[in-house]
Amino acid sequence: MARHSALFLGVVVLSVAAAAAQAPQAKPAPQAPPPLTVQPITKSLYLVKGGSGANTAFFIGEKEVFAVDAKMSAASAAGMLAEIKKVTSAPVTTVIITHSDGDHINGLPGFPKGLTIVAHGTCKADMVAAAEALPELKDYIPNKTYSDRLELLPGPAPVILAHFGPAHTSGDTVVLFPAEKAAFVGDLLFVGRDPLIHRHKNGSSFGYVETLGALLALTPAVEVFLSGHADPLGRADVEALRDSMAGKQAKVKEMVAAGKSLAEIKAAFGVVDRPAAAGGPRFPSLVETIYLELTEKK
Ligand SMILES: [Zn+2]
Numbered sequence: 001m002a003r004h005s006a007l008f009l010g011v012v013v014l015s016v017a018a019a020a021a022q023a024p025q026a027k028p029a030p031q032a033p034p035p036l037t038v039q040p041i042t043k044s045l046y047l048v049k050g051g052s053g054a055n056t057a058f059f060i061g062e063k064e065v066f067a068v069d070a071k072m073s074a075a076s077a078a079g080m081l082a083e084i085k086k087v088t089s090a091p092v093t094t095v096i097i098t099h100s101d102g103d104h105i106n107g108l109p110g111f112p113k114g115l116t117i118v119a120h121g122t123c124k125a126d127m128v129a130a131a132e133a134l135p136e137l138k139d140y141i142p143n144k145t146y147s148d149r150l151e152l153l154p155g156p157a158p159v160i161l162a163h164f165g166p167a168h169t170s171g172d173t174v175v176l177f178p179a180e181k182a183a184f185v186g187d188l189l190f191v192g193r194d195p196l197i198h199r200h201k202n203g204s205s206f207g208y209v210e211t212l213g214a215l216l217a218l219t220p221a222v223e224v225f226l227s228g229h230a231d232p233l234g235r236a237d238v239e240a241l242r243d244s245m246a247g248k249q250a251k252v253k254e255m256v257a258a259g260k261s262l263a264e265i266k267a268a269f270g271v272v273d274r275p276a277a278a279g280g281p282r283f284p285s286l287v288e289t290i291y292l293e294l295t296e297k298k
Contacts, residue, residue: 036079038087039232042180044157047226048083051076053103054228057184058084059177061153064093068175068184069228070107074136077110094118094152096161097142098186099169100126100201104228108140118152120163121145122171126201164211168195170202174215182224185215189227189241194286205245205290212242245286252290262291 033052040046041057048056053072058065058080065084071077084092097105097119105127108117119127119142131137144150146161153159157179163172168187175184187196188211197203215222216238225233248269255265266273269287276282284292 033073033076036076036083038083041182041224041226041232042177045177045180045182045226046084046087047232048080051079053107054101054187055226055230056080056104057175057226058092059159059175060088060090061157061159062155063090065090066153066159067092067095067111069098069104069186070095070111070140072103072106074107074110077107080107081111095140096152096159096173096175097123097127098173098175098184098228099123099171100130101169101187101198102130102134104186105130105137105140106134109136111140113139116144117142118144118146118150118161118173120161120171120173121147122202123169123173124171126169126171164214165207166202166204167197167208167211168203169198170204172211174211176218176222178220180224181220181222182226183215183218183222184226187228188212188215189225189230189233189238191230191233191237191241195241195245196283197286197289198281199284199289199292200281205249205286205293209242209245209249212238212245216242248287249290252287253294256291256294262288265291 034050036048036050038046038048044060046058051071053076054069056071057068065088071080081092092115094116095111097117100123117140124142124145127137127141131141148163150161151158152161160176162174162176172186172188174188177183195208197205197208216235223234225238252265255268266287271285271287273285274283
């Protein structure tokens with residue numbers, strides 16, 4: 001028996017070694033997140049890419065620093081705080097949360113407790129629900145909320161929070177920095193792929209297009225758009241996304257009116273569904289989302 005086991009083990013070790021030699025990249029070890037990088041947008045506004053989770057930003061006011069979003073791990077959030085310290089001695093007093101997705105909020109425990117945490121009211125409700133699964137978030141539930149617009153920092157270089165209706169989720173916040181001609185829009189911009197609409201958080205593709213239009217109509221005009229998953233973008237990028245989404249909405253609407261089925265519409269767009277992660281919500285494609293919005297009973 002012992003000899004059998006030893007033989008068996010030997011075979012297993014050999015075959016594992018052979019497999020590893022043949023396909024060294026077949027099963028990569030869990031990767032460390034990319035290093036944090038800080039990109040100055042203006043003298044006061046910085047984009048933080050890398051680490052675990054989405055891009056974040058920070059704005060240096062006269063006396064204090066406003067962080068925008070919180071990365072996905074406490075370690076990455078702590079790294080972000082260390083990067084902020086390299087740029088300014090002003091304290092971080094406030095974290096603005098653009099929406100409740102984990103890649104934007106799960107790093108909150110890396111911030112000191114007791115800061116002002118600001119979000120849209122619906123985002124707060126979603127975060128209360130998220131904290132049931134991630135209890136360390138319970139100390140970081142937003143303690144300041146708003147519904148349409150909040151002038152968070154008045155003065156010549158203001159920080160303004162605005163909500164333009166349901167889009168990526170129903171609790172999205174756009175952070176406006178009018179003096180910088182810039183905005184941080186969370187997940188309201190994607191490049192090279194369709195935007196994700198969280199139907200389980202009451203997001204809306206039609207609301208998304210309206211929000212993009214509202215962003216383009218702001219005065220003073222926003223010239224630089226920072227977001228969770230792209231490099232800084234300009235007005236032409238926002239216009240292109242709005243037009244592409246509106247075009248898809250018009251085509252789906254036409255096909256629905258012509259009595260086409262969802263399967264036919266998806267085939268016409270060449271949509272390939274992504275399977276849901278285990279236990280997670282299914283993320284329908286943009287085309288299916290549009291179809292569901294057009295056909296669901298209100
Ligand atoms: Zn998101």
